[in-house]
Each structure stands twice: as structure tokens, then as C-alpha cells.
Amino acid sequence: MWSLTSGLLFVLLNGLMRELSLQLAPFETQFLRYLAGICVMAPLVLRGGWRAFIPKTIGGQFTRGAVHTAGLCLWFIAIPHISLADTTAIGFTTPIFIMVGAVLVFKEPMRWERWTAALVGFGGVLIVVGPQLTGSSGYYALVMLASSPVFAASFLITKGLTRYERAEVIVVWQAITVTACSLPFALLDWKWPSAGQWLLFVCCGILGSSGHYCLTRSFSIADISATQSVKFLDLVWATLLGWLAFGDLPGFWTLVGGSVICASTVWIARREARGRAPG
Template sequence: MTKLSLRLQAMLWMLASGVLFILLNGLLRWLAQQMDPFVAGFLRYSAGVVVMLPFIWRAGLAAYRPHNVAGQFWRGALHTSGLLLWFWAVPHVPLAEITALGFTTPLFIMLGAMVFLGERVVAARWVAAAIGFCGVLVVVSPQLSGAGGIYNLVLLSSAPLFAASFLITKALTRRDAPHVIVVWQSLMVALFSLPFALWNWEWPTPAQWALFLLAGALGTSGHICLTRAFALADMSVVQPIRFLELVWASIFGFLVWGERPGEATFLGGAIIFASTTWIARREAKS
């Protein structure tokens, strides 16, 4: 299999993960508005473990034993820290702002991949990321009223923590399969978030239990796609694809909440699409 095909596969995996994560974020935002956010966070990752149990049972525990338990532990701690901030803020911040602020994570990831993982500094990838981020600003700036207040800053502070978690994920893919990494992430996050959930525990309704199982399936599938993308190509190759999530968020917001995208959304979406298409074509020719 050629390097060309691996890069394009990685981009497709990243594209799929973006769609799944937008669906997940919309569902979690709704659930976090109905019950304590920390309880919602714990149940989301507990459900991620539950949906993987049939696969663990079929393959056996040995197939899910990681090579680097310490790495899984640190990744779980960092990801939990980011998630606690994220779930604290998400009930108070509009979905468009959640998505836009989340786009700072790829920039932290690209910088961290260069510093800590020794990935090559490729100017074109940074240009694509910068253009994509400009597209995000075009979409968000007209309606970024700061309705979330201080919660916007709380949400923004989760970005470097998620970036650190994803950098550890990239390092773990060198020895562990994506399904192993995802299962251990769910286990670690559920473990670390349990004390915060118990503090304000409330039992979900039967309908909410079903939605948490759906969230577990969406999150697990999204993280598997993300991990496969990280395993197939440099992180700086696939990160610009994440900017397309704003397009998916606009579509999702319109279909579910009737949020009609304005002219800025279409213009910014065109800029984002152009940047991701350009970097994909360039990587294909390199």
C-alpha cells in the first residue's frame, strides 16, 4: 500500500470522525441541559465501555491488553480534565460557538506534533490550517455575541488538554490497535470522572439511558475513526480536515433546532472546503 493511499484513507477516516462527533456533541449538549453535566459525562463514557463489551467478549481480554498502561493512564487523566471543563460549559454555550472554539484544538495538535513527536514542518499544512481557521472566523464572527460569557473561556481552556490527549493517542498508535486505545480511553475517563458524577448523582430516565447508549456508540465509532486517521498519517496532514465540522454543525443545527445558516456561514464554509480540498489534492500529488 502506497503512502498516497494511506494519506487519503487517513483524511477519509478524519472526515467520518467529524460527522460522528458533531452528532455526538449535539446529543450531549441536549443531555447536559437535562441533567447534571458531570453525570452526563460519566454516563457517556460508561456507555462507551458497554457498547464495546460484545467485542471484548468475542475477542477475549488478552486482545485488549495495552502495551503502555502508563500512557493510557495519562491520556485518560488529560482527556478527563478537558471533558470536565467541556461538560461544565457546554449547556451554556450555543452549538456554533462550541464547534468554532473547538477548532483551536487542531492548532495546538499541529504545534505539539512538531515539538513532541518530531513531525516535519510542512508549510502547506500550516497554510491549510490557517485558511480553514479563517473560514471559521468568517462564519462565527457575525453571531459570536459572547452569549456563553465566562463559559466561552472555560470551553476554550479545554482545547490544549484535548490536544495533549490526542498527541498521546498518536504515540500510542505505534504499538496499540485503535480499538484497544478507544476502550481504555472510555475506561479511564469513566474511572476519573466517577467522583465528580457521584457528587451530584441523579438517575437518568429510560429514554435518557437509551440516548446515552447511542452517545456511547457514536463516541466510540468517532474515536475509532480518529485513531485510525492518526495511525495512517501525520497528525498535521489530517487536522485541517477537522474544519469541515463547522459545515456539519450548521447542517445539524438547521435540521434539529431550525438554526438557519446565514451568508457568512456559506462563505466561511466555502473557504473551509477550499482549504481542505487543496491540502488533500496536494498531499495526493506529493
């Protein structure tokens, strides 16, 4: 449920970020989104006392922030040159990289159910976006693909940090480190936001911080590989958002692929719950 909720929040966030990135430079949008996250979380830090948010290893926090910023930069370089369908298909390779990394780094047991759910979910994504793929993205498609293992590395570092850091600490320091790492890129093409844009960035800060908190909580209580099949539900949330907010009716293949994704997610959730049930 933590992972499912994070996916819904990130879809809402991406909708706002897409609108803002059409109005401001992409790197500036990236920087202000995380700066807004710091502002949103500041009352939480002040109420709990800043000493409670001192990380046990600041090097780990900055490493994670730098890696995540690198993934964001690759993503923003490619996004103007790639269709939304191609972006969606390439982005859903990240869970596969995460599952491979979980085996290599954390020695997590890769039961056949997890691989099956991930592959079936990815198949559902291809059912939706496959008919729309242009194959003409060329160089920028490779740049977008390169961001997937980088994001996977960022999430694997987060999983490692959950072993000795609280979720709140990780989320706060992610906002701080990504903001610091993104600032030089934002200054390259800076345009001062309007009052309305600042309000949208505050909403982005709330959604992003909440989404990363839910995601980090899911990593702290379950194997990271067990949470990845739920990632494919993001396509369902995005379809529903497009329908409700923009009147984009889902097509036949979207409904078929969404059904496959939902089925694989429900199935693995039941298998994981059964495996955790006391014997």
C-alpha cells in the first residue's frame, strides 16, 4: 500500500511538473520542485528539532542526492526529443534494473513470483504503448534509457539507507541534496516564476515529499524487489488522470494493458501477503 500510494502521488506530481516544464526551463523546474520540498518540510523539521534530522552518514545522503540528480538531468535532456509513448516504455525498465540490483547488492531472494509479476506487468505496459512507439528517437532514446539504471541505483541507495536512517530523514536530505546539486544547472537559463507558478511548486513540494516518504517506507518494510510490480500501476493512474483532468478517453489497448497490469499487481500482492502471514 505504501508503494501503491507513492505511485499515485508521483503521477499527480508529474502532471504538474509537465505543465510547469512547458512554462519554465526544465532544469529550473527540477531545482524549484525540490526547493519547494524543503520549504514544505521545514515546519516538520522545526517541530521535531533539527538535531533529530542529522543523518548518521551525511556522505550517503549526498551520494544518493548526486546520483538522483544525474538521473534527472539525463531525463530532462531527452524528454523534449522523445514522444510520451517512448518515454513511458523506457521509464518502465527501471523496475527491472532495480530487481537485478536487489539480487546483486542486497542478496534478496528472487522468487519466481516476483520475476513473473514484473515481466507480466511490463508486458501490460508494452500492450498499451507498443502500438504508438515510433522508433525514431535515436540518440535521445539511448539517453533516456541511460537514466533508468541511474534512477535504479538511486533507489537501491535509498534501500540501503533505510537500514539505519528514518524515512523522514532520508526524504528531507534528498530534497536538500538534489536542490544543491540542481542549482548550477538551473542558473544556466533562469526565469523568475510568477505567483501562480510558485503556488504550483508548493503543490509539487507537498506531492513529491509525500510520495518519496511513502516510497521510502515501502523500502524499509519490504524487499525492494517485492515492491516493483506495483510500479506498473502508475500507467493506470496516469490514464485515469488524463481522463478526469483532460478528457482523454482510454483506448482499447489501454484498457487491455491496464487489466493485465492490475491482475499481475493483485496476484503478487496476494502472494507476498501469504508469504508474510504467520504460520
